[in-house]
Amino acid sequence: MKFKSGFSSTLIFACLLLFSFTVTAQEMQAPVISLSPERGFWIESQDGFMGLKLGFRLQQQLIIETPYSEDESIQTNFFIRRGRLLFKGYVFDKKLNYFIQLGVDRGQITLLNAEYRWKPNSTTQVSFGQLFPTTGRQFQTSSKNLQLADRSDVTRFFFTDWDLGISARKSFLVNDHLAFKVGISITHGEGKNMATAPGGWAYASRFEVLPFGLFNANGDYSESDLYHEPTPKLSIGAAYYFNQDAYTKYGNTEWKGLNDNINEYYLDAIFKYNGFSFLGEFIHRTVENELLVTPFNTLLFSEKVSGKGLYIQGGKFISENLEPVFRISFLNPDDRAQTSRNKFIEQQKFVLGLNYFMLLHNLKFQYQLGYIQQKFMDQGSKSYLESLAQFTISF
Template sequence: MAKGLLFYIKILLLFCTLGIYITPAMAQIIVDPEEENDTTQIMQAIPLAFSQVPYFTYGQGLGIMSPDSLFLMNIRFRMQNRAGFTFTEGENTQIEARVRRLRLRFDGFVYSPRLSYVIQLSFSRGDMDWDNTEFPNVIRDAMIFYRISPKLILGMGQTKLPGNRQRVNSSGDLQFVDRSIVNATLNVDRDFGIQATYSDRLFSNFYYVLRGAISSGEGRNIIATDGGLSYTGRVELLPLGRFERFGDYFEGDLIRERTPKVSIGISSSQNNNTLRTGGQIGTLLYEPTDMSTYMTDWLLKYQGFAFASEFLYRTSPMALTYNEEGNVRYVYTGLGQNYQASYIFYNDVEIAGRYTNLAPGSEINAMTPTIEHYTLGVTKYLKGHRVKIQSDLTYENRIFDPAAGRLNNNNWQLRFQVELGI
């Protein structure tokens, strides 16, 4: 009897010892990012009986899945370290040296792949909109999504509104050091509310995407309410088929589309009783007002060549607001145009050019100039948009209205940036 008991004890110890070595080995699965392995397939390849700890994957970030497969979290980070020099006529050279963006992102699902989430946090001062909000605005995205069907997704929380393409594209997926001044001035940015996305095929290879949002209209992490809401809608048409690997949501043709691909986007946003100069962005107005923003964009990619254009137009029935002392703060009304073209060589070096024109409306043209930008950019992609070195040179022409009594001026801006992320 004692010998038999001793035998079973030895077997039990053997299995325990094997478990100690097998569990970490099964958990430390290293995935080649180039292979783009599907997380679900990876997890299914791991026998549940061999592990009682979370599974780790290394591909598009660090993936962690619970042993019961009811929870998945993917962790990513990225940073943009930038140096810039602005040379203005008759003035000292301005130097920019800072961490422009530092982001931490979490995404995954809870209980079911149909119930997913996205969380994104920012940590650099300029990225937290500190100057306008006067507090560390850390939360950028906090969204819960539910996929009702393969074609329809609903979401609630705070994230980007379905506005112009350049704004919807991640700041980590740009082919210049930063977005254009048209986007910085007229975009509708992030907001808290509910969103819906529906995509389908119209006929043959012609696809379309419908996006809509009802939001607070005050921007991210603003708790003040004014009784008005913002309504945003967008239509995207893809007459030549879908882009490979969602290539319509990052700049430059890094995929080198094998056939011509085109996307046409039309967006509109109505923000009622807004409290900020840019609706969801900007400083506080002296009194609430309404504003309407209309946007259209075009995108073409084919065999390394890419061309994109955007038109943004904003109106307001009361663009100027005043305080008791007579000081004025205004909604930027007017038209913005942006055009950019690029080609990426087989050594992953890209040359890009951009022309931008931002013209104020008649209500405010005495207070702010028309601005033109001519930009030439060079990017070396080391690992796509995740790891890259960028530099661009911009000539800026500022044209003031003669009634403003100010002389036109121009300046040059040289910027250099290194981006690293997972």
């Protein structure tokens, strides 16, 4: 009897538990699932408790370099320029969301962005985690939204890299015709995914003025005038970056305890009107003690190099989908540091290209032809043509 009583009690409990699961399952509603170019693959619970966007970006490039010298051969490269997996979403509160970006190209997986973003309103954002410091405009423009196939050689040469820390951005709307944007960041200054910060901290600040009001769809950080601004739009920005005791960035702990600070200055502007766009940026970097003689009389050179650079670029839509573009860039890094690295001490690059947009920046084909001149300290100069084609799909 005891056995039967215990069994009956267990059976009744199991039935009640199963019934509760059934009721709960019936009460749970299926999540909302959508797929669009703007949001990618989006999943959201019916009650709005959590949401997740899954996105990707794939950019394939074909590059053919044709040197003017008969002593050098034509170089052809076909590769995946960028492969990205993107995860965006929120849990509990839509004002607090997260952003994760993985680089899956070049035979490895790299964690790029890993940040939480708090957006109390449409004009304020505070981010913390692995993020990009608030420096130059093209640094902060997504590779998806570039007017040419890649960022300028100037921007790439002075690349700051992702870092661990916190940043804050704020927009001030004075009226329909005047706005300001400010941004600050404090990071540990050692680069992405570093467990410790043995050096000092890195500080960045940025200020922008928009004398004709805001751009459509954040167009000041999306190159090409895809929305054909009906009235002129202009943004002028300036930024400063200081990395204290950055010997890890220098690439060797031999600099530890020396004056190993990095200073970077940025001045940029972007203009758009009726399908025409123009963008320019000047960057100046100073690296203290970029060359170091060890006690064994060996020469070490910093991975970061002093110098300055300037580029301008622009384009004009001639139809709904076609945009001829150009870019001119001048790069003048430090002579002594570059000579020690067996690199050029001056570079000029002139590029003409054509963009075909099938779906904004989400689906496009880009072709460009560039003429590059490089000057070396001991090897004279080098000139070559660069033909580049790129296909982008990003959702």
